[in-house]
Amino acid sequence: MxxxxxxxxxxxxxxxxxxxxxxxxxxxxxxxxxxAFPKQAEKLLEVSAVVLLAALTATAALTQGEGFAGAARALGVLVGGVLAWRGAPFLAVVIAAAGTAALLRLIGIP
Incomplete structure (x- = not known):
């Protein structure tokens, strides 16, 4: 060393x-x-956690570097989000999201 x-x-x-x-x-x-936090503060903390997670997801889904990542990534994340919301297994969510983005890029959608 x-x-x-x-x-x-x-x-x-x-x-x-x-x-x-x-x-x-x-x-x-x-x-x-x-x-002990007041009930209103606890509710605000719960809501703020959801808002923070949504903001991080949107940032990761829509941007790459300093610009727009392209429609394929955004639509892939949308498909994955809908499947997750509907209760699909995690592996199916990941495969569907990646597959959607890959197929869209294959047909020329950035």
Missing amino acids: SDSFPLLPALLAMSALAAGTFLLRLAGPALRAKV
Whole structure:
């Protein structure tokens, strides 16, 4: 190993990050019984999680780099989303979404 990348500081940093992550994850269940949110705040947190997931899905489905990813990807994600919503098995959802995008690209739709 070269001297340009010291191993000990890297191991210490990784250990500190691992410990911090563990403690942060442990704080949720430990503090849940002691901290009470109003019902309206709990409902808002539930809705915000769904909105965040929808925004991430839309971003991944519609963009590539700094531009539009093309209709094939968007339609593939739409097909997968509808199948998932209807309760199809995960493998069928993935295959149908990928197959839709592949077929659309095969016929010339970007």
